[in-house]
Amino acid sequence: xxxxxxxxxxxxxxxxxxxxxxxxxxxxQIGNLQPQVDPESGEAYPIANARKGxxxxxxxxxxxxxxxxxRDEQNGLDIERGWGPRRTVARDYIFTNPPFLGTxxxxxxLTNVGTADWRNEAKEDPRKPARxxxxxxxxxxxxxxxxxxxxxxxxxxxxxxxxxxxxERSLDALNVPTKAGYEVVPKxxxxxxxxxxxxxxxxxxxxxxxxxxxxxxxxx
Amino acid sequence: xxxxAAPESKLTPAAVPVIPSTDAKVAVERSQIDSAAxxxxxxFFTTSIAWLLVASLLGFITSMKLHSxxxxxxxxxxxxxxxxxxxxxxxxxxWASLVGxxxxxxxxxxxxxxxxxxxxxxxxxxxxxxxxxxxGIGSVLAGKNTGIPGMEIPFGAAALMFIGYLLIGLWGAxxxxxxxxAPVYISVWYLLGAFFWFPWxxxxxxxxxxMPQVQGVVQSVIAAWFSQNLSLLWLTPIGLAAAYYLIPKVxxxxxxxxxxxxxxxxxxxLFGGLTGMARLSGGPVPAWFVTVGIAANIxxxxxxxxxLTNFIFTMHGQTHMxxxxxxxxxxxxxxxxxxxxxxxxxLASLRGFDSIVHFTQFQAAQQHLVIYAFFSMVMFGAIYxxxxxxxxxxxxxxxxxxxxxxxxxxxxxxxxxMMAFSGLSAGLTMIDPDATFSQVIQIGQVYFAGSSLAYxxxxxxHLFFALHFLLMLLRIGQPGGEPTLFANPGxxxx
Numbered sequence: 230x231x232x233x234x235x236x237x238x239x240x241x242x243x244x245x246x247x248x249x250x251x252x253x254x255x256x257x258q259i260g261n262l263q264p265q266v267d268p269e270s271g272e273a274y275p276i277a278n279a280r281k282g283x284x285x286x287x288x289x290x291x292x293x294x295x296x297x298x299x300r301d302e303q304n305g306l307d308i309e310r311g312w313g314p315r316r317t318v319a320r321d322y323i324f325t326n327p328p329f330l331g332t333x334x335x336x337x338x339l340t341n342v343g344t345a346d347w348r349n350e351a352k353e354d355p356r357k358p359a360r361x362x363x364x365x366x367x368x369x370x371x372x373x374x375x376x377x378x379x380x381x382x383x384x385x386x387x388x389x390x391x392x393x394x395x396x397e398r399s400l401d402a403l404n405v406p407t408k409a410g411y412e413v414v415p416k417x418x419x420x421x422x423x424x425x426x427x428x429x430x431x432x433x434x435x436x437x438x439x440x441x442x443x444x445x446x447x448x449x
Numbered sequence: 450x451x452x453x454a455a456p457e458s459k460l461t462p463a464a465v466p467v468i469p470s471t472d473a474k475v476a477v478e479r480s481q482i483d484s485a486a487x488x489x490x491x492x493f494f495t496t497s498i499a500w501l502l503v504a505s506l507l508g509f510i511t512s513m514k515l516h517s518x519x520x521x522x523x524x525x526x527x528x529x530x531x532x533x534x535x536x537x538x539x540x541x542x543x544w545a546s547l548v549g550x551x552x553x554x555x556x557x558x559x560x561x562x563x564x565x566x567x568x569x570x571x572x573x574x575x576x577x578x579x580x581x582x583x584x585g586i587g588s589v590l591a592g593k594n595t596g597i598p599g600m601e602i603p604f605g606a607a608a609l610m611f612i613g614y615l616l617i618g619l620w621g622a623x624x625x626x627x628x629x630x631a632p633v634y635i636s637v638w639y640l641l642g643a644f645f646w647f648p649w650x651x652x653x654x655x656x657x658x659x660m661p662q663v664q665g666v667v668q669s670v671i672a673a674w675f676s677q678n679l680s681l682l683w684l685t686p687i688g689l690a691a692a693y694y695l696i697p698k699v700x701x702x703x704x705x706x707x708x709x710x711x712x713x714x715x716x717x718x719l720f721g722g723l724t725g726m727a728r729l730s731g732g733p734v735p736a737w738f739v740t741v742g743i744a745a746n747i748x749x750x751x752x753x754x755x756x757l758t759n760f761i762f763t764m765h766g767q768t769h770m771x772x773x774x775x776x777x778x779x780x781x782x783x784x785x786x787x788x789x790x791x792x793x794x795x796l797a798s799l800r801g802f803d804s805i806v807h808f809t810q811f812q813a814a815q816q817h818l819v820i821y822a823f824f825s826m827v828m829f830g831a832i833y834x835x836x837x838x839x840x841x842x843x844x845x846x847x848x849x850x851x852x853x854x855x856x857x858x859x860x861x862x863x864x865x866x867m868m869a870f871s872g873l874s875a876g877l878t879m880i881d882p883d884a885t886f887s888q889v890i891q892i893g894q895v896y897f898a899g900s901s902l903a904y905x906x907x908x909x910x911h912l913f914f915a916l917h918f919l920l921m922l923l924r925i926g927q928p929g930g931e932p933t934l935f936a937n938p939g940x941x942x943x
Contacts, residue, residue, distance in 0.1 A: 290530020
């Protein structure tokens with residue numbers, strides 16, 4: 230039987246090592262990070278983001294095509310593409326469970342899509358909207374190619390209602406051609422999702438991240 | 450097993466010629482073992498093949514959506530973000546895991562020379578597993594996704610699958626406990642490893658991500674660890690165990706070197722479990738995580754080379770069997786794919802290469818190399834070998850097997866090649882500062898139509914395979930005894 234016990238010890242030992250090194254140690258090292266608090270203003274970053282749109286983002290599987298992580302200059306052009314001013318680190322995600330880091334980019338990174346500076350176009354491209362606000366996101370979700378002609382994102386028409394206009398047109402009705410006397414309005418899920426997208430902002434400076442060369446120094 | 454004839458050697462290889470006097474006794478014992486295992490193993494095969502058809506269809510829809518985003522766009526449950534994970538779950542847990550468990554049960558039963566008792570427990574295990582999986586995939590399609598890639602199945606459904614697994618794994622352990630063979634074959638090592646590792650990493654990962662202390666990026670770390678383990682510590686060892694059994698059996702000669710096999714197994718177990726973090730390269734994690742992953746990936750060269758050397762030398766001089774034996778043709782294809790997938794895995798973990806293909810379809814190509822081109826092909830080979838022994842007749846038609854092989858081999862290879870080209874060209878554009886991200890996507894997209902076409906071929910190949918298997922279940926086939934071969938080799942083969 231000794232041969233068996235060697236076998237089992239080995240099988241158990243290799244697993245224990247893997248579990249220790251790749252689960253336990255990471256949890257000990259980065260599982261207890263706290264927000265960074267500015268000593269003068271007392272302002273904390275990051276803060277918990279409890280928007281319901283997170284669940285819609287998960288349910289529709291947005292994270293299979295969109296990442297939420299900015300890599301530094303040694304690992305690609307994320308910063309140069311206008312997706313964010315600095316790389317993201319573990320502290321950026323302490324309140325996001327799960328963090329939607331993403332494994333594939335069939336669409337642009339969304340780490341900071343809620344900020345005015347976020348862009349996916351070339352630097353001087355006039356097509357960049359002044360700001361991707363709620364109205365822009367609704368249009369983009371309803372019919373992506375109507376705002377980004379070359380988009381390969383599927384349309385999410387099922388997140389919208391086709392409603393008969395009774396009296397006044399709704400404020401959030403989409404400016405899209407539809408049946409006469411009807412309007413397209415976002416369902417609750419679409420509103421939550423857009424509110425979540427607009428909240429995405431991880432540009433706040435962190436002490437452990439050096440601002441990339443050439444970028445303006447973080448505002449004091 | 451035929452190895453009863455060599456008690457003096459602890460490391461008895463898989464296929465030693467049988468001493469004639471014990472021949473009849475061994476044959477009786479084998480047929481007892483096979484008939485005891487037939488019920489549950491056929492249930493595992495049947496459900497896995499049903500999942501294979503589901504997965505092929507979901508794979509086709511997923512692929513279509515990559516180049517035609519408007520395709521079926523108004524059905525919420527078939528939006529890309531739901532159907533893509535459903536496809537992966539059906540492929541890994543439905544087809545791959547179920548067929549893997551079926552093959553493992555049969556191999557354990559044969560290699561330990563123990564007829565299975567109380568097969569109802571295994572059937573119950575399969576029921577729980579399938580029930581959990583239907584619930585899990587249903588949840589994902591209905592818009593209940595945990596948001597953790599690779600671990601989408603909600604906790605409750607995952608718990609059902611876990612219970613199902615425990616019943617199955619326990620039976621595997623019992624077969625080992627009551628084994629009647631003193632030597633423990635190399636296939637059994639891999640099977641014991643897989644059957645021990647799976648519940649641990651499945652349980653640890655699924656419980657850990659629900660714990661309030663495990664926050665943020667640690668969840669991604671665990672997800673990466675889990676996904677890597679699912680392919681490297683669960684499916685791969687089962688695939689290797691089957692290959693280590695089938696190749697010596699069909700070419701009728703022992704494994705070339707047991708020492709090599711032993712080195713291969715232990716280095717595989719040691720380094721395989723440490724490779725996962727290479728998936729997070731460049732991500733928001735401490736740099737040493739990724740460094741460990743890359744180092745382990747490089748060390749994987751040792752087990753890969755030893756395993757391959759063993760297969761190649763065992764096959765040496767017998768490679769003509771590929772022309773005759775369906776089992777060997779599928780298994781050999783799988784072994785070659787294993788070799789390619791391993792070397793691509795090492796290459797893709799290196800920082801220079803990773804920084805190009807990270808976040809591209811190249812990863813999907815790697816995953817399909819392992820799960821389809823390696824694992825599934827070996828499992829097809831195993832089904833072609835095992836099923837006749839369970840139902841008592843041989844496969845009806847060599848042509849049907851040939852169609853299956855052509856569709857699976859060319860279809861699978863095309864899908865993988867298209868994904869790899871897409872990933873490479875998108876990745877090379879991604880590192881070009883003059884290209885916009887929209888250009889990156891457009892360049893990568895060129896290949897997806899080819900991939901969709903290949904899914905059609907694969908779907909038909911699997912339909913023919915399922916039909917052929919159904920005929921076997923109905924005992925419609927050639928009379929038992931002589932295996933159905935592609936051509937007559939003019940000699941006794943097995």
